[in-house]
Amino acid sequence: MGCLVSTPKDTGGNRRRPGSIGEVSVYVPGLRIPKPVDFSQSLSGHVSKTLVERLTAMRTRIVVMAGQEALTITRTRRKTTTQHGRSTLVDLHQALEDYLPVLLGLVSDGSQLQFKVQFIWVNQEDDAEETAMFNAWYEVLSVLHLMAVLSLSQANLLLLPRTSADFYQPKASEGYLDCAVRHVLPRLPSELRRNLPVDLAEGVLRALCLQALGQGVDIQLGMAIDSTKATLAVKRRLACEMVKYWQQAQDNLMNLPLSNGWGEKHRHFVKWKYVEAKAAAYYYHGLILDEGNTEKSHGMAVAALQAADEYFEESKTACEVFNAAHPLSRNPPLWGTMKYLSEKIPKDTSSKVRINRDLYSHEKNMGTAPTLPDFALALKPNEYQLPPVDPSNENVQLGHIGTNEVKRG
Numbered sequence: 411m412g413c414l415v416s417t418p419k420d421t422g423g424n425r426r427r428p429g430s431i432g433e434v435s436v437y438v439p440g441l442r443i444p445k446p447v448d449f450s451q452s453l454s455g456h457v458s459k460t461l462v463e464r465l466t467a468m469r470t471r472i473v474v475m476a477g478q479e480a481l482t483i484t485r486t487r488r489k490t491t492t493q494h495g496r497s498t499l500v501d502l503h504q505a506l507e508d509y510l511p512v513l514l515g516l517v518s519d520g521s522q523l524q525f526k527v528q529f530i531w532v533n534q535e536d537d538a539e540e541t542a543m544f545n546a547w548y549e550v551l552s553v554l555h556l557m558a559v560l561s562l563s564q565a566n567l568l569l570l571p572r573t574s575a576d577f578y579q580p581k582a583s584e585g586y587l588d589c590a591v592r593h594v595l596p597r598l599p600s601e602l603r604r605n606l607p608v609d610l611a612e613g614v615l616r617a618l619c620l621q622a623l624g625q626g627v628d629i630q631l632g633m634a635i636d637s638t639k640a641t642l643a644v645k646r647r648l649a650c651e652m653v654k655y656w657q658q659a660q661d662n663l664m665n666l667p668l669s670n671g672w673g674e675k676h677r678h679f680v681k682w683k684y685v686e687a688k689a690a691a692y693y694y695h696g697l698i699l700d701e702g703n704t705e706k707s708h709g710m711a712v713a714a715l716q717a718a719d720e721y722f723e724e725s726k727t728a729c730e731v732f733n734a735a736h737p738l739s740r741n742p743p744l745w746g747t748m749k750y751l752s753e754k755i756p757k758d759t760s761s762k763v764r765i766n767r768d769l770y771s772h773e774k775n776m777g778t779a780p781t782l783p784d785f786a787l788a789l790k791p792n793e794y795q796l797p798p799v800d801p802s803n804e805n806v807q808l809g810h811i812g813t814n815e816v817k818r819g
Contacts, residue, residue, distance in 0.1 A: 429736070429737055429738065430737055430738040430739065431737045431738070431739050432739065432740065433570055433739070433740055433741065433742040434566065434679075434732075434733075434739045434740075434741070434742070435566050435569040435570055435742055436562055436563075436565045436566035436569060436625060437562070437621060437675075437676060437679040437680075438559060438562045438563045438566055439534060439535060439559055439562075439609065439618070439672055439676060440480075440534025440535065440671070440672040441476065441479060441480045441534065441556070441559060442531050442532060442533060442534055442552060442555060442556060442559075442609055443473075443476045443477055443480055443531065443532040444469065444472060444473050444476060444529070444530070444531050444532075444552065444556075445473065445530040445531065445532065445540065446469075446470065446473055447466075447469060447527060447528070447529060447530070449462045449465045449466045449469075449527060450462050450466065452526045452527040452528070453465075453523065453526060453527065456523060456526065457523070457803075460802070461512075461515075461802055461803065464512060464802060465512060465513070468505065468508060468509040468512060469509060471505055472502070472505050472506060472509060475498060475501065475502040475505060476502060476556070478498060479498055479499060479502055499560055499563060499564060500564075502560060503557060503560045503561070503564075506553055506556060506557050506560075507557070507797075509553065510550070510553055510796070510797055511797045511798060511799060511800035512800040512802060512803065513546065513549060513550060513553065514550065514796060514797070514798075514799045514800070514803075515799045515800060515802070515803025516546040516803075517546045517547055517550065517597070518799045518803065523546070524545060524546035524547060525544050525545060525546075526544070527544065527546060527549075528542050528543070528544050529542065529543060529544075529545070529546070529548055529549040529552070530542040531552050531607075533607040533608075533609050534609055534671070534672045534673075535607070535608050535609045535614065535668060535671070535672045535673035535676060536607035536608040536609055536673070537608075537667070538607060541605075541606070541607045543602060545598065545599075545602060547594060547597040547598050548598065548602070548606075550594050550597075550796075551590055551594045551595065551598070551606075551610055552610065554586045554587070554589060554590040554594060555586075555587075555590060555609065555610055555615070557583075557586045558583040558584075558586040558587050558590075558618065559583075561582065561583035561586070562583045562618070562622070565583065565622075565625075569742075569745075570742050582622070582791070582792035582794070583618070583619075583622050584618075584619040584622040584623055584626075584791040584792065585791050585792040585793060585794030586794055587615050587616070587618050587619035587622070587791070588619055588791035588793075588794065589794045589795065589796065590615050591612055591615050591616055591619070593795075593796065594796075595612055595615075608666055608667055608668060608673060611666055612662075613662040613663055613664075613665075613666050614662070614663065614666065614668075614676075616658075616659075616662045617659040617660075617662040617663050617676075617680065618659075619791055620655050620656070620658050620659040620662065621655075621656070621659050621679075621680065621683070622791075623655050623787075623789050623790075623791065624652055624655030624656045624659065624683065624687070625683075626789055627648055627651050627652045627655060627789055628652055628687075628746070628747055629746065630648055630789075631645060631648040631649060631652065631690065631747050632746035632747045632750075634648060635746075635747060635750050642694060642697055642698050642701075643698065645694045646691065646694035646695055646697075646698055646783070647783075647785050649687065649690040649691040649693070649694050649695075650691045650695075650782050650783055650784070650785050651785055651787055651788065651789070652687040652690065652691070653684070653687045653688050653690075653691045653782065654784075654785075654787055655687075655787065655789075656680060656683050656684035656687050657684055659680050659684070660680050660681065660684050663676070663677055663680060671736060671737070672737075674735055675732065675735040675736070675737070675739075678728070678731050678732040678735050679732050681728050681731075681732075682725060682728035682729050682731070682732045685721050685724050685725040685728050686721075686722075686725040686728075686729075686748065688717075688718075688721045688782075689718050689719075689721035689722040689724075689725055689751065689755060690718075690747060690751055691718075691782050692714045692715070692717040692718035692721060692779060692782065693714075693715065693718035693751060693754070693755050693758070695714045695780065695782055695783070696711045696712070696713075696714030696715035696717075696718060696758075696759075696762070697711070697715075697758070699711035699714055699780065700715075700762060708766050709766065710780045711762060711766075712762055712763055712766050713778060713779045713780060714779055714780055715755075715758060715759040715762050715763070716759060716763065716779070717779035718755050718759065719755055719756060719759040722751070722752070722755045722756070729741060
């Protein structure tokens with residue numbers, strides 16, 4: 411049902427990894443880069459010449475643009491624009507959207523054409539430098555992943571101060587990733603799924619989706635902090651939901667071999683944000699417990715606030731580890747939720763501990779942090795559906811086309 415070839419380790423100049431990626435608010439994986447494909451050799455006699463030429467032109471444009479974008483994808487001071495004044499990142503995303511309906515013609519209605527073309531992509535998080543498969547669903551999966559990465563990059567630019575995002579509203583990255591997991595991965599034979607690069611592993615795709623949702627809740631929490639109408643209960647719920655998103659993201663990465671460059675940095679980012687979210691959740695949980703009128707509730711409040719302070723300090727260490735992992739990065743100026751909490755957590759923890767020590771004996775206040783309340787996750791991925799097959803694919807000639815056996819190159 412397809413042929414797989416993986417090239418182990420780095421062998422030269424295909425993998426493009428910057429030494430530094432600047433300021434990071436949103437984790438953006440390394441850009442997987444497509445390599446050229448000869449559609450005419452693979453599809454000649456099976457589809458119209460016009461369709462072959464169109465597929466070739468569209469994918470060649472993507473190959474060139476992705477190669478140019480690879481080293482600038484995470485730069486925070488982007489100046490790369492087209493002659494029309496738009497970002498090349500935006501144009502690459504549009505080129506992928508235009509290519510996808512035409513590509514889907516190769517897999518529509520179970521067409522055997524899906525096994526005719528060998529698609530090759532350069533990996534970033536996997537040990538294997540590149541992965542090639544004779545399966546068009548692998549190409550669809552890779553395209554969706556690239557579209558999600560471009561959206562994450564655009565979101566990172568939007569969340570950094572002093573940067574311009576070309577007044578372009580990025581598409582929801584979690585929608586592409588959710589679609590990839592639910593509708594594209596199941597189309598691949600189990601053996602090919604096992605041999606996908608870790609960049610496209612189900613756990614990585616799910617983690618990226620959960621990260622996007624977690625950072626979406628972080629923004630909601632920041633808005634609640636700025637709102638005079640938002641109650642402590644609302645803020646606590648958002649913070650606790652944020653913890654669950656990051657915990658699930660971490661769980662999805664737990665058993666994956668993410669030890670190669672971008673992969674290791676990915677794992678460090680999730681750990682940092684998970685610990686940071688716990689600091690926020692315990693802070694608001696502590697404030698609500700402190701509203702009680704009993705010695706027990708006040709003691710639990712102190713324990714929760716002390717836990718928030720400890721997690722906050724741990725998050726700073728985790729952040730340093732993330733930034734020190736290659737490619738190197740640095741923090742943008744604090745803003746939103748963490749700017750507020752970086753001031754409030756140490757101050758309020760110290761104050762509440764002092765007040766409660768004055769009211770009660772020191773021994774009675776000591777204890778383990780109370781369990782965080784468990785809330786259902788409210789934020790869901792935006793729905794994204796694969797586009798309909800482009801009308802130009804009606805010219806496909808479905809002759810007898812045999813399938814290739816699975817083999818390792």
